[in-house]
Amino acid sequence: MQYTTLHDIKRVITSFENSINKANNKANANNKANNTSNASKDLLVSDSTCRGLYLYLRQNKQGISKAFIFKYKSSNRIYKLTIGQYPHISLDKARDITTQYNSILQSLEYKEKGLSLKDYLQYMQDKDKNTKLTFKHVFTEWIEKQSIRETTKKQYMDQSKPLLKVFGNKLIQDITKNDIVEFLQGYQVRGKIAICYQLYRMLRRVFDYCIAYDYIEYSVCDRIKYKIIFKLPIVKHHKAIHEKDLKDFVIYSNKALFNDVDI
Template structure:
């Protein structure tokens, strides 16, 4: 007969060559299994249904110590309350597992945003820039996570990393497109709320109103030929002028972003 569980009591339980089952206070209901491998997991045994349909049911709560004793006891208590309301906690758990399995990952959301919104609402150059930013900075960092599980802190830390690599203005652009994408997700009932709410732009931007005239562009291009600089820098400056991209975007770019056959920078 087991008394009320404590952490020290659970930690002292030793495995045998057969599965051992202990119930708290020696009764039925909340218990713990000890497998021959040494794995310990909490469970709840209960009866559910009415009349002839009433059956014994078992809800696996979770492995110890990943699920703490306090947490497990709380889940057991909530589950018994659900039983009183004619809600089967085991079926409810399975429904949640299926819902979580079917929930979109951030990478899935990026694809849907590009196909369903960006390509429809934006010009090609603009949506391709959205796609490039998302593929470069969002998918590698949080692409495998479920979109519904992303929190504001995840976005803040991601932006911090971009700023720390010396691309503060890029961080602003990533925040803008990420905010737009999560707003899109809210509108399509993929998530309940955007994690980008109340996140300020990481960097202050100085608007540049000055544009080079056609004659100035010609002079700049010609002077580059005799300028004292490495060929790499000369080509980078020409690339900046031709593409009108930000310096950080060019300096941070990688060869895998370039499709030389189709002549696209993605």
């Protein structure tokens, strides 16, 4: 059975309702209210003009459910995806959505992902949401998820002010390697080597966080060879105390403690 026009759909629905009512009336006449075996409780009707689009009718406790669904075959399996309830979703809208689904199934990106259509649509929805994330948004989110004290969070926020001033309103995926290098170079030329490295490490952690939550596919910080491009802070090495010196000091301190000797 197929439909082409809206009139056809109304005719199919009326016919299905009549068959259900007729079966129920017959069952009641035979005092078998639960026996409706003479009429099918569901019906699947294909669209004659749009491949994969169906009208699915089903009897339930509330009456008759009417929904547009999309059926497709992939890897020798049949999949069904609900488009929406009729008449809340019009026939024209259902056909437009089905055309989009068929186009997706033929796309190279969809085939490379290896996902079901349902999972792919969710992936695209998440991807679209992520394209609206600013650096300030993900930075704040990253800070809030850190297992640190409130005072430490405040220190992070204070230290991050230069980052938020430059990158705060930028979309996270729009920040480039050149943006970061230019930003850090400003600290290098002013001799603020330690601050430069501190800001870079903070940037790197934020981008790693974005990857972990699938906000971005890669980190631009991975393309920055910091040790090659920039000067590193000088690490101050304090004079080591050797084991013998420490032992002698402890022995002498004990003698001083019990003999009132100045050390």
